[in-house]
Amino acid sequence: MQKDPVCGMQVDPAKSVGSSEYNGKTYYFCSASCKQKFDRDPKQYAK
Numbered sequence: 616m617q618k619d620p621v622c623g624m625q626v627d628p629a630k631s632v633g634s635s636e637y638n639g640k641t642y643y644f645c646s647a648s649c650k651q652k653f654d655r656d657p658k659q660y661a662k
Contacts, residue, residue: 617642620660621649637661 616625624645628634631643633650637657644650653660 619643619645619649621652
């Protein structure tokens with residue numbers, strides 16, 4: 616399980632709505648809206 620960086624929900628990478636790469640790390644998302652928020656400003660959510 617991975618943590619959605621936007622909302623904090625636990626996400627199964629195999630069942631995630633989508634993923635994004637940032638600074639060499641892959642982030643997984645529970646919903647398209649969380650992915651869109653991350654993609655607009657990844658440095659705000661990437662830790």
